[in-house]
């Protein structure tokens with residue numbers, strides 16, 4: 628059994644990790660931390676876990692966490708980078724759900740996250756945990772940077788077009804919408820029901836911190852510089868991301884549908900829908916899957932890709948468990964075959 632610790636077990640991605648890992652056949656949950664709830668039984672805070680998780684929240688301490696084979700950080704940006712060097716030195720593998728190890732250039736990190744990086748040497752060895760792109764490197768990694776939620780939906784959507792070099796990489800557009808759980812569980816005015824409900828707005832148009840992450844990933848996939856306009860929106864729903872992606876074809880292609888189906892033919896967690904489909908966020912709610920539809924309206928030169936994920940699953944905790952499975956040599960879908968919840 629893999630001994631697992633979670634730092635930040637009271638947040639939305641933390642409790643989603645607990646839900647998935649409590650059902651994982653090869654995992655023994657060892658330590659779940661929270662500074663504010665230390666001493667409280669996990670199932671008292673989250674009744675959905677009653678009878679399945681018998682641990683109590685503890686203060687985060689390296690002594691406790693170093694008993695684990697792998698530690699997931701489900702903490703705000705800037706927390707993991709201060710603790711990861713010590714855990715790695717003690718032989719513990721780490722999967723960080725925050726952004727601390729996603730951007731390869733520490734100057735970019737400082738610019739977008741407003742703090743200096745605490746361990747640049749370790750940043751260099753971190754592997755970006757998008758399995759559909761980096762599976763071989765993830766197998767050998769000690770430290771995986773789990774991708775952001777928007778970056779997962781956007782990169783998987785554009786990947787086949789960029790890999791095949793069929794579109795103008797300088798004029799990509801990603802118009803993305805997220806449910807409110809994407810903002811986390813901490814109390815903030817803009818996520819109150821009366822602020823976010825019955826309304827719809829864009830935000831971060833001038834520059835969202837996922838922009839450099841998405842550009843870095845797309846540049847790696849396509850092997851060339853990328854120009855991207857990324858506009859996130861807040862939707863009055865709890866879970867889900869819907870990304871509508873636009874790209875201009877630079878050459879004629881007879882069958883984009885076949886390109887997408889072939890690219891993802893061997894991927895368990897990317898589902899290319901039949902031609903003409905319009906994926907819904909509820910078709911992935913609670914499931915570790917990205918569903919994609921390919922459109923070429925009126926046969927013109929603009930390709931429109933629709934990509935949906937659950938931000939807490941394929942956009943966070945599910946992808947993190949997928950990465951753990953790869954790092955520990957398990958079948959990639961172990962404990963991850965949940966069907967989405969309808970309605």
Ligand SMILES: NC(=O)C1=CN([C@@H]2O[C@H](COP(=O)(O)OP(=O)(O)OC[C@H]3O[C@@H](n4cnc5c(N)ncnc54)[C@H](OP(=O)(O)O)[C@@H]3O)[C@@H](O)[C@H]2O)C=CC1
Pocket residue numbers: 634635636637638639640641660661662663664687700701702703704706724725726774775776808809810811812813938939942943
């Ligand atoms: N929500 C989403 O859809 C996604 C989130 N992410 C990323 O995952 C991470 C967690 O997100 P989310 O679950 O939404 O966040 P939440 O705000 O819901 O939870 C944060 C958790 O971290 C703990 N925590 C806060 N500060 C510290 C600290 N200094 N040291 C140790 N623990 C701390 C909190 O508990 P306590 O204060 O009691 O210690 C809490 O359990 C973030 O980096 C987020 O950007 C990534 C993809 C998607």
Ligand SMILES: CC(=O)N[C@@H](CCC(=O)OP(=O)(O)O)C(=O)O
Pocket residue numbers: 724725726774775776777805806807808809810811837859861
């Ligand atoms: C709706 C909402 O607020 N979403 C968050 C992004 C999700 C997130 O948690 O960011 P990381 O993936 O980088 O960890 C935001 O825009 O800040």
